[in-house]
Amino acid sequence: MRDYLRWGVLGASNFARKTMAPAIHAADRAELAAVATRDAAKAAPFQSFAPGLRVHASYDDLLADPEIDAVYIPLPNALHVEWSEKAAQAGKAVLCEKPIGMTAGDVDRLIALRDETGVFIAEAWMPAHHPQWARIREILAEGGIGKLHTVAGVFTYPLPAGAANVRNDAALGGGALRDIGVYPIGAARIATGLEPELTWADAIIEKGVDSSTWVQARLGDARFSFYVSMRAGLRQEMVFHGSEGSLVVDAPFNAGSYGEAAIRWRRTGLDEDLIRYPTEQQYKNQVEAVAASVLDGGAYACPLEVSRGTQAFIDKIFAAL
CATH class of the missing domain: 3.30.360.10 (Dihydrodipicolinate Reductase; domain 2)
Structure with a gap:
């Protein structure tokens, strides 16, 4: 049985290219295996440090790839819940950029899905790993x-x-x-x-x-x-x-x-x-913490319940403005 996770990235954003994809590539027990982008030219910078990287033309194609164990989602905020749900339903461990939901209710949906499927879902809030x-x-x-x-x-x-x-x-x-x-x-x-x-x-x-x-x-x-x-x-x-x-x-x-x-x-x-x-490299630490949780059953420093608490306070701030 493999003792590492094969990662795919949904989208070729600048932050994914400059920060998270290199962190995945550098992390222990992680392999940067695929990226999904309609523009193949945007995948070239990823392939420069991960030459074997596969390029999928759509997010759905990446989620259907049986060689992918986990996905990192750096999409715009309004798309986080939708694609976190799709990825988890496809059986992929999910690390989604913050805020993982637009409301605390969104995070509740993800908590319910995590508990129902047993699939790892977490927000990429990296200070928790520093x-x-x-x-x-x-x-x-x-x-x-x-x-x-x-x-x-x-x-x-x-x-x-x-x-x-x-x-x-x-x-x-x-x-x-x-x-x-x-x-x-x-x-x-x-x-x-x-x-x-x-x-x-x-x-x-x-x-x-x-x-x-x-x-x-x-x-x-x-x-x-x-x-x-x-x-x-x-x-x-x-x-x-x-x-x-x-x-x-x-x-x-x-x-x-x-x-x-x-x-x-x-x-x-x-x-x-x-x-x-x-x-210290907190992004690399974060990727390794996902592996420890998914592969070893270890506790994760920023579970969805922590993310929900922060989002609930943000909801109250918006309601007060």
Whole structure:
């Protein structure tokens, strides 16, 4: 019996080509075996590092390929549930880009399908597979900064309003909150084990999508605030501030491409501890975690129930805007 997964990619997006396909190719217990695209020329960059890659002319053809065990889905947000369901019904393990659903109800459908079929389905929320977040959970749980007082986050990048990009397209599920809101929300939840309660939200809406969104919430006895934007300069950071110190998380989401992942742990009266992660590859870790779950039955760090909790909070934010 094979001890690895043969992967197919639905679509030849830039992110799949530059990030996830190379991660699949580099991961242990994984083989990048196929890509589905109507334009064969778009498959050439994938074949440059995976020469044996098969090219399917349609997504359905790839799902019908008996040589594929798992699929990665980087399609526009509005297509995530449809193709996750089709892939699972075809018996393929599913790793779908965030947000895996447009609403918590969508995620409920996928949970029901996963439980009915026994097929692995998960959202590709890569911070769950980076060891910096396991360390942050430990520090907070051990009282390393005292009683939690404030959690703050930011994730922004500059995308022109007129750019032909799915993130600017309401029909395809665009907008800042759906694209990157999952990061500060998910980070706060996995770090603290607490569920945020919304107190205030505001947004700039452009042609049906939120280009920038600001949120305030309660997180247990602490306060949680964050903002996300597609119209501001590149920035990402998470801060956990307690009664006896703080954790500042550098490159909390796009570790590597944004900068080196690091935790600056400050405690009153002590020198700062700098915890660095210069070589961790969270996308590769994610692919290997799928294999460990599918092949070994291991626990997965970001099951659909975790994704549902984040989506439920996003639903509440949209309802408040």
